Amino acid sequence: MTVLVTGGAGYIGSHMVWELLDHGEEVVVLDRLSTGFDWAVPEAAELVVGDIGDQKLVEQTMKRRGVDAVIHFAGSIIVPESVSDPLGYYLNNTVKSRALIESAVRCGVKHFIFSSTAAVYGSPEKIPVTEENPLVPESPYGTSKLMTELMLRDTAAAHDFAYTALRYFNVSGADPKKRTGQSTKGATHLIKVACETATGKRPHMEVFGEDYPTRDGTCVRDYIHVSDLVNAHYLALERLRKGRGSLVANCGYGRGYSVLEVIDTVKRVSGKNFAVAKSGRRPGDAVAIVASAERCFAELGWKPAHDDLEEIVTHALNWENLLARRNRL
Ligand SMILES: NC(=O)c1ccc[n+]([C@@H]2O[C@H](COP(=O)([O-])OP(=O)(O)OC[C@H]3O[C@@H](n4cnc5c(N)ncnc54)[C@H](O)[C@@H]3O)[C@@H](O)[C@H]2O)c1
């Protein structure tokens, strides 16, 4: 049995590949290397360079490797970019996911795990957010992911096929063993940006909006360590293989930090008092979004091991320093 990891050369996908290998699984990665890197895929996994929408390649790969499960990370992930290029996002995230799901059904692959997002909730009125919260995405990115969730739901009703859609909150940090981390070029994620500033890759950073109705006026998010996130996927894979059926679950810790709290933590952990400029609100930002993770605990038996902002930041900084050293070589 082999697990097909789409987007396995990217940030979260490369952590997933290590998690699977650590559990003795066979892994094949399919990635077109648009934002991912071939060097991020460990040698013990096969890398097939190609597009998830290429059904001939996907189905050949599924049959050749005897794939029993797909973990689907490949996609386009930048919310503001999805606002300016909605059709590009619907193509890469929705239309190509449809092709991938169809290939799985055709090849008799019965287990499918999908990277969904807290962006399917839009700006929830009540936090923490449960999975029963109304689904009102505020960007084409969020809508493109919700449409894929719905395709999976209907496919599972019609075929011998079960899925898990995990709605990630703010994924951050890096592998504690320093085997992989976030290497994305021009990243927009807060912890990544702050760590790049702390290590001198950026001269300064900005805080987008300080007039929100929160404890210090900046937005609040639920930052989840990438290693805990990929462990939830592994538990989801085991659950699917045991035949326990389809599941939609939030992946977060259930507590929130403000933008200023995150920046202070990066300054404290790095020992660098870098420049931070005030800037206006960033379009599309929700005020505060924090997960209710009860379902993930109950259904997957998930026990987070890294629920600590200082630890998340320490691991992200370790990776940033490693990248900086590599670039100097
Ligand atoms: N990073 C977060 O905070 C976050 C939060 C919620 C959900 N997600 C979801 O998690 C998944 C992984 O995100 P990430 O942060 O690792 O991003 P990433 O950009 O590092 O990884 C995406 C990978 O998919 C590949 N890819 C993109 N389109 C492809 C295609 N059509 N065919 C083959 N490969 C393709 C890219 O080359 C890249 O390696 C995405 O689906 C994203 O929407 C991420």
Ligand SMILES: O=c1ccn([C@@H]2O[C@H](COP(=O)(O)OP(=O)(O)O[C@H]3O[C@H](CO)[C@@H](O)[C@H](O)[C@H]3O)[C@@H](O)[C@H]2O)c(=O)[nH]1
């Ligand atoms: O340089 C920066 C970068 C971010 N922020 C703020 O920090 C917060 C978090 O932003 P970011 O790290 O970009 O994450 P989100 O916009 O919350 O979105 C992330 O988390 C979502 C799930 O909650 C995913 O769906 C998205 O893919 C992922 O980018 C927001 O208030 C931003 O305005 C800044 O103030 N300055």
